[in-house]
Amino acid sequence: MSDFKLRQKLAGIQDIDHISHILLVRGKKFKGRKVTSFSAPGLVARSRVLTDLYRAPVAFWQCVIRKPDVIIAFYLNYHGLMGWILGKLFNIPVVLVLLGTDLERAINSRRMISILRSAARIAVSGATSKERLIAAGVEESKILHPTSAFSVSDLPIARYAGIEYDLIFVGSLVQVKRVDRLLKAVENLKHRNSLLRLAIVGDGPLRQSLGNLVNELGLDDNVTFVGRVPGNEVPHYLCKSKVFVLTSNSEGLPMAMIEALSCGIPVVVPDAGDINCVVHHKQNGLLVNVSNERELAEALGQVLDNHKLLESLRRGAVATRNLFKSNYSQQAIRRVWETALEGIISLK
Structure with missing residues (x-):
């Protein structure tokens, strides 16, 4: 920890x-x-x-x-x-x-x-x-x-100005996080948007193998490995992104996801652990079957391509921030x- x-x-x-x-x-x-x-x-x-x-x-x-x-x-x-x-x-x-x-x-x-x-x-x-x-x-x-x-009041709310990434993942690069699924979904999405950008914030034992997979999938221009950053700098990267993504096999209640929602960033995440206690489908994010890469890609594309949906989810995320202020x-x-x-x- x-x-x-x-x-x-x-x-x-x-x-x-x-x-x-x-x-x-x-x-x-x-x-x-x-x-x-x-x-x-x-x-x-x-x-x-x-x-x-x-x-x-x-x-x-x-x-x-x-x-x-x-x-x-x-x-x-x-x-x-x-x-x-x-x-x-x-x-x-x-x-x-x-x-x-x-x-x-x-x-x-x-x-x-x-x-x-x-x-x-x-x-x-x-x-x-x-x-x-x-x-x-x-x-x-x-x-x-x-x-x-969790000090929500200290976190900025993301604005569209200065957006650098379409998608962002924050977490350890370990097997249970299944970042490989996300990379394969990005490959699928690339056929619809060749300029799609993903930021991977974090480090771990799978960094090298995931880098190799990026190369194999032809995603060198689409994926940025930011590396490990201090916890207080994570919001800086969240606020430069449109959508937060998790593709884990299992989870508890990821604090990175809570940070993303607190910054007004919609999330696309698995219905695992206690995630559904705070993420409500089509209100502040999407709960998806992340084990199906095509379904995952479709959900990500749905949010990124539909500005009205993205805005609606963003408003829901900001509303969730107020809940966090009292509960956390x-x-x-x-x-x-x-x-x-x-x-x-x-x-x-």
Whole structure:
């Protein structure tokens, strides 16, 4: 998780008056209010495996000497398991924060569901995830959302002046994001508009192979790999684009999509995870079957070619921004966390 995203996750917790210390066990250093960070040193930090091995005993030792009131684990895989084990060993309540594809991975695993049921609280990104957890036997009273603070007022609203890209993707270049689908859809659209432009903001292990695919599909003049940019610079690229696109296999509630909508950018996204909690078909975006490249291309073409539809979706996106102002404000997120933590620990 980037520093930018971690700050969004911690903001509501940091604002709770009765929380004095946050002991953060993480791969790399982090500075923040109330935060004491424990990170992997030197050569250890260069290896993901060694970093994970290092963090486990550090977290164990902090439980021994500090006995925290609660353990909060972001992501179920590794962190959640480590938090669950430490919670059992030291009788400390555990809050599991499910992000990204966590729920998809856990929902069909009896062991993972058992771990979720045993948690003091489970944080999810939206109502759809909440309903799925309840169906899996998790007590409704244990589930909280949302848990990421987001300062919508700081984001600009896009204007048509200065548009450089027709489409924009923001995210990690990893398999689950299926950026290859987007590239193939762009190839399909290129037959209708040879000047079509796509910006890919982000980096990851598939950067080279996706670059090769761009070359194979003859899209060198149509696709720009922007690379990884600081979180506060992402809106700059969003506001130079007409439509935000995701083609993932699975999602939670992508913050990049929320940023896009907050900037007044319509979205074309899969009906996955909690996306349909905020994206309403033909109101502020399109929910499409992204596994079908022709259907995806048709949906993208429909938005780009129909100025009336694009304007309507844009107005819907701006209206959604007002919803985010109340639901994702730092004050709202603080109340969610404060209520949850008061239910499991004594805040003095």
